[in-house]
Amino acid sequence: xxxxxxxxxxxxxxxxxxxxxxxxxxxxxxxxxxxxxxxxxxxxxxxxxxxxxxxxxxxxxxxxxxxxxxxxxxxxxxxxxxxxxxxxxxxxxxxxxxxxxxxxxxxxxxxxxxxxxxxxxxxxxxxxxxxxxxxxxxxxxxxxxxxxxxxxxxxxxxx
Amino acid sequence: xxxxxxxxxxxxxxxxxxxxxxxxxxxxxxxxxxxxxxxxxxxxxxxxxxxxxxxxxxxxxxxxxxxxxxxxxxxxxxxxxxxxxxxxxxxxxxxxxxxxxxxxxxxxxxxxxxxxxxxxxxxxxxxxxxxxxxxxxxxxxxxxxxxxxxxxxxxxxxx
Numbered sequence: 001x002x003x004x005x006x007x008x009x010x011x012x013x014x015x016x017x018x019x020x021x022x023x024x025x026x027x028x029x030x031x032x033x034x035x036x037x038x039x040x041x042x043x044x045x046x047x048x049x050x051x052x053x054x055x056x057x058x059x060x061x062x063x064x065x066x067x068x069x070x071x072x073x074x075x076x077x078x079x080x081x082x083x084x085x086x087x088x089x090x091x092x093x094x095x096x097x098x099x100x101x102x103x104x105x106x107x108x109x110x111x112x113x114x115x116x117x118x119x120x121x122x123x124x125x126x127x128x129x130x131x132x133x134x135x136x137x138x139x140x141x142x143x144x145x146x147x148x149x150x151x152x153x154x155x156x157x158x159x
Numbered sequence: 160x161x162x163x164x165x166x167x168x169x170x171x172x173x174x175x176x177x178x179x180x181x182x183x184x185x186x187x188x189x190x191x192x193x194x195x196x197x198x199x200x201x202x203x204x205x206x207x208x209x210x211x212x213x214x215x216x217x218x219x220x221x222x223x224x225x226x227x228x229x230x231x232x233x234x235x236x237x238x239x240x241x242x243x244x245x246x247x248x249x250x251x252x253x254x255x256x257x258x259x260x261x262x263x264x265x266x267x268x269x270x271x272x273x274x275x276x277x278x279x280x281x282x283x284x285x286x287x288x289x290x291x292x293x294x295x296x297x298x299x300x301x302x303x304x305x306x307x308x309x310x311x312x313x314x315x316x317x318x
Contacts, residue, residue, distance in 0.1 A: 089246050091238075154239045
């Protein structure tokens with residue numbers, strides 16, 4: 001499989017300074033991990049934003065862009081009486097968010113494959129845009145086969 | 160928020176014996192965790208199944224059913240020259256799968272909220288249906304606010 005990695009990048013040339021460094025110690029350089037999974041808990045968020053489906057769609061899209069990922073599809077669902085789930089299908093894996101406005105809480109996970117993506121940046125955007133007063137971010141490397149380091153692929157043209 | 164938990168269950172009354180116990184020590188009783196996240200790596204899978212988008216859609220649907228979850232939406236994307244991503248939006252959170260047929264590998268995560276769901280069962284189905292010869296399953300409790308224990312909700316009727 002021959003593929004040039006930058007062809008997956010929707011915005012090559014983005015600078016690190018394009019996103020505010022709100023996480024402090026979280027590295028913002030491109031990850032050298034093949035499969036990196038970030039688990040983010042957001043507490044004491046803006047209740048109205050947590051329940052705003054359109055806002056969340058926009059924010060997820062922005063988060064994907066700042067992570068250097070290519071958004072291929074995005075679905076959301078609004079619950080009754082409140083709460084939203086959003087799932088973003090990326091060329092490099094996915095972003096999910098599940099919100100409980102009644103608790104000011106959102107559960108997020110960002111999984112990206114490839115050396116050009118920065119999943120922490122997606123977390124950064126979500127944390128910031130939802131005005132989370134507290135958060136917990138954990139990340140780990142997926143136990144991918146070594147061969148995946150060179151086995152990136154392109155979205156199917158007809159999709 | 161008043162809601163009876165079983166109303167979210169698409170098939171109340173399912174027995175544990177409806178799913179084969181292929182994971183051995185993995186508990187198959189309904190989880191008492193509010194937010195449980197399973198990270199599953201599947202190795203040496205059937206290569207053709209990993210690349211079969213329709214098969215994966217069916218299998219994800221089955222996995223959601225056996226987990227006791229309600230499937231609200233399912234999107235998939237086929238990559239070129241191979242590989243599929245599937246994201247299932249559940250009333251109780253989500254299932255994701257990303258496949259690399261060239262490596263016989265699939266990366267799965269299953270996140271469910273609520274006491275009536277059994278995310279390990281979804282993992283069980285995916286492992287079995289993809290004929291994974293090896294796998295790694297890790298699960299952890301999401302750091303949800305305590306209040307979420309009673310704050311389940313219903314899918315929005317108009318969606």
